[in-house]
Amino acid sequence: MTAPAAHLQQTALNSVHRRMGARMVPFGGWDMPVEYSGIIPEHLAVRRAAGLFDVSHMGELDIRGPQALDLVQWVCCNDANRLAIGQAQYSGLMTEQGTFVDDLLVHKLANDHYWLVVNAANTDADFAHIQAHNRFDAQVTNASARYAQLALQGPRALEILQPLTAMPLAAIQYYWFAHGQVLGVDAVIARTGYTGEDGFELYFAPQHAERLWTALLAAGEAAGLIACGLGARNTLRLEAGMALYGHEIDAATMPWEANLGWICKMTKPGFLGQDRLAAAKANPPARRLVGFEMAEPGIARDGYPILSAGDGSPDAAAIGRVTSGSPAPFLGKNIGMAYVPPAAAQPGTQLKIGIRQRAAAAVVTPLPFYRRGKGGGTDNAPAGAHAGGNAAAPPA
Amino acid sequence: MASYPSQYRYTKEHEWISAEDGRGTVGITDYAQQQLGDVVYVEMPKTGAELKSAQAFGTVESVKAVSEIFSPVSGKVEEVNPDLTAAPELINQDPHGRGWLVKVQLANPAELDSLMSAAEYEQFIAAQRLD
Numbered sequence: 468m469t470a471p472a473a474h475l476q477q478t479a480l481n482s483v484h485r486r487m488g489a490r491m492v493p494f495g496g497w498d499m500p501v502e503y504s505g506i507i508p509e510h511l512a513v514r515r516a517a518g519l520f521d522v523s524h525m526g527e528l529d530i531r532g533p534q535a536l537d538l539v540q541w542v543c544c545n546d547a548n549r550l551a552i553g554q555a556q557y558s559g560l561m562t563e564q565g566t567f568v569d570d571l572l573v574h575k576l577a578n579d580h581y582w583l584v585v586n587a588a589n590t591d592a593d594f595a596h597i598q599a600h601n602r603f604d605a606q607v608t609n610a611s612a613r614y615a616q617l618a619l620q621g622p623r624a625l626e627i628l629q630p631l632t633a634m635p636l637a638a639i640q641y642y643w644f645a646h647g648q649v650l651g652v653d654a655v656i657a658r659t660g661y662t663g664e665d666g667f668e669l670y671f672a673p674q675h676a677e678r679l680w681t682a683l684l685a686a687g688e689a690a691g692l693i694a695c696g697l698g699a700r701n702t703l704r705l706e707a708g709m710a711l712y713g714h715e716i717d718a719a720t721m722p723w724e725a726n727l728g729w730i731c732k733m734t735k736p737g738f739l740g741q742d743r744l745a746a747a748k749a750n751p752p753a754r755r756l757v758g759f760e761m762a763e764p765g766i767a768r769d770g771y772p773i774l775s776a777g778d779g780s781p782d783a784a785a786i787g788r789v790t791s792g793s794p795a796p797f798l799g800k801n802i803g804m805a806y807v808p809p810a811a812a813q814p815g816t817q818l819k820i821g822i823r824q825r826a827a828a829a830v831v832t833p834l835p836f837y838r839r840g841k842g843g844g845t846d847n848a849p850a851g852a853h854a855g856g857n858a859a860a861p862p863a
Numbered sequence: 864m865a866s867y868p869s870q871y872r873y874t875k876e877h878e879w880i881s882a883e884d885g886r887g888t889v890g891i892t893d894y895a896q897q898q899l900g901d902v903v904y905v906e907m908p909k910t911g912a913e914l915k916s917a918q919a920f921g922t923v924e925s926v927k928a929v930s931e932i933f934s935p936v937s938g939k940v941e942e943v944n945p946d947l948t949a950a951p952e953l954i955n956q957d958p959h960g961r962g963w964l965v966k967v968q969l970a971n972p973a974e975l976d977s978l979m980s981a982a983e984y985e986q987f988i989a990a991q992r993l994d
Contacts, residue, residue, distance in 0.1 A: 490900070505901045506926040698900070698927050766904055766924055794903045794926050801904075823906075823922070 471498035478523035479615050479676035489696060495588030497524040500696040509699035510796040513662050514837075516691025517621030519683055520700055522668070523676065526590025526611040528583040534603035539573060539581045542597050542739055544722060546732040550575040555642045555659055558730055559722060560585070560593055565740030565747065567716045569593050570727075572659060574644060584616075586712045600739060615676035619683060619692075620666030620703075622839070627687035628667055632656065636667070650682055661700060663707025663837055705802065706795050708758060708835030714769060714790045715756055715804055721747060724806070725756045726834065754787065755812040758836055761801040762817075762828040767792040768803075772821040776811035781826045786811070789820065795836060802836050803829075867892065868959055872935065872975050873984035874917075879959060880935040880967075882975055887936055890963040891923060891954065894988045900925040902954040905947045907964060912940045914967060916974050921964065923954060932964065936974045942966040 471477060471491065475498040484491065489500035500521065502509060512518045530538055539547045545558035552575050560568040560583075569589040574582040585593045594609045601607055619628055625636050634647035634656055644657035654671040671679065684694060701711070710716050715725050721744060722731035733745060761767060769792055772785035792803030811818065816831040871879045877895035880887045896902065904924040914920050914934040921932045944963050946953055954962035969975075979987060 501927065502900060507901050507903075702926060764904070765906075766929070768929060796926065 476524070478521055479673035480521045480523065480680055483677055483680060484521065487694060489694070492697075494697055495524060495586065497587055499524060500694075501698045502696040503694045506696070506698040506702060507796045509693060509695040510702050512691060512693045513621045513664055513695060513699065513703055514797045515622070517619060517623045517627055517666070517687055518662075518693060518695035518699065519680070519687070520618040520620065520695050520697075521616075521676075521680065522618050522700075523615040523673065524587035525616050526585040526587060526593065526609070527614050527616075527670070528585060528590070528594055528597065529608040529610045530581045530583065530597070530605055531579060531608075532603070532605035533579055535579050535581050535605045538597070538601055538603045538605040538607070539583075540736060540738060541603070542600055543571070543573060544732065544738055544740070544744075545573070545730040546735045547573050547575065547581065548735065552577060553643055553645060555644055555657060557642075559716075559727065560596065561738060561740040562718055563739055563743070564718075565721055565742075565744035566718050567712065567720055567722075568596050568718065570710060570712055570716060574655075574657070582610075589712065613672065614670045615673040615679075617669045617676070617679060617683065618660055618662075618666065618700075619669065619687075620660045620662040620664050620695075621692070622665060623687070623690045623692070624664070624666040627683070627690050627692055628656075631682065631686060639667075641665070649679060652679060661707075661709060662703035663709070663835065664703075664839055699796075701791075702793050702796055705791050705793055705804070706797060706835070706837040708804070708837075710756075711791060721752065723748070724752045724754055751809060753808070754806040755809050756790070756804055757807055757812050757816075758802065758804055758832045758834040759818055759820075759829040760832045760836075761803075761820075762830050765820075765822045765825070765827040766794060766801045767805075767820045767822060767827070767829065773805050773807055773811075774819040774821050774826050776807070776816055776818055781821055781824055783819070783821075783826070785821070798836055800836075802832070804834070807831070867981040867985055869981045871959070871981060872978035873981065873987075874933060874935045874978060875987065876933040877988075878933060878935050880975070880978065882936075882969060882972065885969050885972060886941070887938070887967045887969055887975075888963050889935060889965050889967060891930075891932065891958055892984070892988075893958045895930070896955050896958045896962070899923065899930055900927055902951045905951050905954070905964070907943045907947070908940050910940055910943060914938055914940060914965075916971075923951075923964075934967070935978055936967060936972075937970040938967040939970070940965050941968050 484500040492501045543558040572584040639658045652675040660666040771789040773787035774783040787807040789805045795802045818829045819826040907921040916937045919931040
């Protein structure tokens with residue numbers, strides 16, 4: 468079996484993934500499992516039962532001090548002042564231009580303690596960016612090495628996890644978290660995720676990773692839980708219409724272009740890029756992120772050109788680009804997200820997408836593509852669903 | 864793991880060809896389908912298309928990736944596997960058999976001599992795994 472390349476970082480579960488026969492790929496500077504039994508069965512397991520993901524590559528940044536909130540408020544566009552202790556919030560880490568350094572989850576642990584979960588590939592840059600803009604009485608620590616992170620996702624996640632913890636999991640609302648023990652291991656138990664399903668993300672010391680991973684898989688086996696890789700994580704978040712940094716959003720993206728106006732609180736006290744965003748908001752955006760479904764055979768992949776609205780030849784100039792495109796295993800369609808001119812952003816608009824030598828028909832589709840049904844007391848509302856909403860989290 | 868039929872010839876891009884009497888059947892190898900994952904979509908040329916040795920003539924796609932398929936030989940497409948439209952997973956299930964892609968009338972059967980034998984191909988992929 469191939470050894471991981473020396474320059475790649477490894478999670479605490481690297482040898483477990485290899486022993487289990489996962490296909491490993493470089494991702495964001497990490498040697499990560501892309502699939503175990505296959506992206507399709509893993510995707511379907513999460514929609515119908517549950518899946519377990521090692522997402523320990525994600526970064527954790529700790530912000531403490533009397534002005535911890537002021538620092539979070541200054542660098543992030545969502546309003547962290549609305550958070551109660553134990554609540555989490557999807558937000559954007561902003562450049563001075565009002566574009567994205569990263570997207571992240573802000574957790575409020577205490578009045579003087581916030582905890583940011585950020586994308587693996589951006590962790591170092593995020594840490595440097597926050598430090599560079601730290602003119603407050605607050606200390607920033609890159610705590611990533613202190614945490615393993617497992618995501619247990621799917622409609623049966625709660626019943627699988629509950630026997631392993633005394634924490635009453637049903638009491639943790641969507642986008643809230645609690646400190647508890649899982650099999651005696653101190654953990655942050657957060658009801659968050661990146662799949663469009665109910666589920667939990669567990670953060671704990673890496674030396675316990677193998678024991679918890681193995682115990683969770685065993686505890687969930689009868690319920691249909693299987694190990695899942697980053698391939699299914701990507702198709703699941705795409706069906707749920709959620710942005711992926713480097714695809715839908717980057718340092719050239721303003722929030723409302725990406726349907727993320729709901730995380731951009733223009734009326735809160737100042738934040739990085741707010742003035743630029745206020746000025747830009749006077750003009751309609753030049754492009755909009757939309758969802759699309761292929762109307763002809765073919766899979767529109769990341770980077771493929773949008774040739775036109777309506778007719779289009781394979782030689783037509785691009786009017787936009789696909790940001791993410793893939794078969795959607797649960798929906799059984801070929802879907803994607805793309806930037807298009809606002810005139811082509813209405814659902815129902817016919818698009819032509821350049822797939823190699825061919826112009827293939829697609830149609831603009833409302834986001835999200837997939838929304839899970841109500842049940843268990845919480846309603847999932849992934850990214851596309853809550854434009855204009857102002858709750859800390861996707862509203863319940 | 865599937866074995867590599869000794870009567871087939873193989874390319875460095877992981878296609879195989881089984882040739883007899885100036886006609887060849889082309890597919891992708893077991894190694895290639897393993898690397899690709901579950902195949903969900905196949906684009907092949909039409910019957911009558913002219914293929915050139917070592918040039919891309921179609922694509923095989925998994926959920927995650929697109930893989931271009933390179934022709935092991937030059938020649939004319941006589942038949943495209945009709946089962947792959949409805950069942951592209953045949954490429955995963957039986958890559959060296961029912962998952963074949965096209966049948967080709969060879970323009971120059973001597974091109975076969977430049978391809979790898981099964982033993983050479985197995986050495987080739989063993990070396991790739993160590994990279």
